[in-house]
Amino acid sequence: MSTELSPRASEIAAHTKILLAAGGYNGFSYAxxxxxxHIGKASIHHHFPSKxxxxxxxxxxxxxxFRAGVTALDQKLGDPLARLQGYVDYWSQCIRDGSPSMCICTMLAAEAPIIPQEITDEVRRYFxxxxxxxxxxxxxxATAGQFHLRESALSEARAFMSIVHGAMLTARAMGNPEAFKSICQAAMARLKS
Structure with a gap:
């Protein structure tokens, strides 16, 4: 899917991302x-015919x-532990400063049963x-001796991803950005022990 957009469509998309992080698919309207x-709903429909x-x-x-971000992490940090910490630190900073405080795919995954299938499919591809x-x-x-995996790398990756995204929800529910950091650091410590 090509996501090359005009400047106005890019602005609409950026605001949509903020709204999705705040309240999910059903948490906002074209209004x-x-x-x-600061444009009419008809103008938004011109760029995006449907929600x-x-x-x-x-x-x-x-x-x-995401792909560009992890490619940059891979290129900048050869050390697997530093890359994993970089990923956690990115979200920790976002949650602390609210930019955004939640992964939009986490929000949309929670709504999967009631949102259009093509969006659910794209969210699945993200995960x-x-x-x-x-x-x-x-x-x-694990090969470098930094992580001690109890299960396959794939199973551990699923578990770690679930912890990170669950920690986002916990930080939001508790109104405490530090909750995210402490949960993720515990998960990192488990991988290293």
Whole structure:
């Protein structure tokens, strides 16, 4: 899916991502976007004929940003432990400063039974990308003696991903960004022991 957008469509998509992180698919409308972007709903429909088109585009962009981010981590940090810590630190910073405080795919996964299937499919692909990257990092770390995996790298990656995304929810529910950090550090310590 190509996510090359005009400047106005990019602005709409950026505000949509903020709204998705705050309240998910059903937590916003084109009226909400109209207020934020200062254009009419008809203009938003010109760029994105339906809400499903808009959210699908935003999730595809999120996947692209994720892939670029982990590629940068892989290139910058050869050490698997440092890469995993870099991933956790990214979300820790986002949660602390609210930019965004929640992965949009986490929000959308919670709504999977009631959102359009094409969005659910794209969210699933995001999580497959994430789990694949985590499994590779964990496998490299295990080979280097940094991680002691109790299960396969794939199973450990799924568990770690679940802990990170669950920690986002916990931090939000508790109104405590430090909860995220402490939960993730405990998960990291478990992998290292």
């Amino acid at each position: 909400d976007l109209s207020e934020r972007v 499903a088109d808009l959210v699908l585009t935003v999730v595809a962009m999120h996947r692209e940003q 497959e990308d994430l789990i694949g990257w985590l499994a590779r990092v964990l496998e490299e770390g």
